[in-house]
Amino acid sequence: MLEFNDITLQVHQQLLLEQVSLQMATGDKVVICGPSGSGKSSLLKATVGALPLSGGKVRVEGKELSAQTVAEIRAGIAFIGQEPELCAERVHEALLLPFKFKTHRHNTPNKYQILEYLERLQLPEAILNKPCNRISGGEKQRIVIIRALLLGKSIFLADEVTSALDPESRATVMTELFRPEITLLSVSHDPEWICACSRLVEFSNHQLVEAGK
């Protein structure tokens, strides 16, 4: 499903990962731990071609990441970054943003689907008309999670997605992302999240260490 073979990653001439390999099967829930700057977030970004690889290969559902496949791979993965970036003026525009693009236009959700997710993540309907710069960090994080869920993808890359959430919202997010059919590669320092994952890997000295569970 997700394969990293001999990945070497450098950012601003600084070596982060050296010949790191990781294989994930469908439904795997992997969490990456490690000190700040060890390359955890960079690996997630490199998976969708947001950062260039210095070496190695990434394969997603059998397709090798390349100039020819990058758009298709991005379209098949839900990426939730550490800093929630809404890219819109109002919340409802932020939620519908990906559905303005050709790739997702045919999947545009209806209002009931949006309201259902808002309810599940304890957000009021009124938030839809609020300006994005007037909502809290926790609300922003839940909005980007809802946006990712609305896309209906089966592969999720999640970078510290519960860091600004209250326990109740975190439990709901975890219920959604830990469904058996979802393949999840995540970065987290949240003990509950780490506990819920099927595998824990750590980055140390530019290498990946399988810490098991």
Add this chain to the structure above:
Amino acid sequence: MTAELTIPALLSMYALMLVPLAIFFYLQLGIIRETLISIVRMTVQLVLVGLYLKYIFQLNNPLVSLLWVVVMLVVANISILNKAGLKAGLFFWRSMIGIAGSTLFVSGWFILVAIRPEPFYDARYMVPIVGMILGNCLRSNVLSLERFYSGIRENEQAFMTHLMLGATLREATRPFLRTAVKAAVNPSVATMATMGIVSLPGMMTGQILGGEMPMNAIKYQIGIMICIFVAMVTAALVNILLSLSIAFDDHQRLKQDIFQ
């Protein structure tokens, strides 16, 4: 006939420059030297151009006029890329298509469809009209290219988020394209809205001072304003669109080595 501006009278104009220079000195702006160099450059360039234009108008040869237009286009193009902070060597030809295409198209329209001088290549029309349109395109293209690329650079995370959400390069750059084109045309929209009340445009004023009937001068001014606006918008859009394939790599990431 225009009243003659004698050399002593012109020197008195230079004396006026003492006012801003004194202000710069008082505010310690540190741009006195730069300003003086600009004044000298302006004077030398205009004198040379005056001599050259006199020669071009007398000769009235289409090839010589065209050559002068090409020189103007090349200098404008390099100036646009340098001022926008982009490497001129990388973008030169693509930018040239945008700036030359739009300038020549609207200039051609104005000369061949609207004014129809005899002969159609009359240097007295071709050179100043292309020059006026190009000068305005230069300003707007510097703004649009600079805004577009600095916008993406400063909001790279937002740009990448669009890509992560499935946008194509065109779709991910569209918000930045909108901002850039708006920045390029907004000053002209404001200028047009107040023209005749707040400002009397240079070309019209020049024609009136040269003895032209005001209504004819106004018709020319309206024509040239429309030409300038059309050229500015098309050049800004075409230049950005043509630059995309150079500025982004095959994974749609903004290349860092395109900047000066």
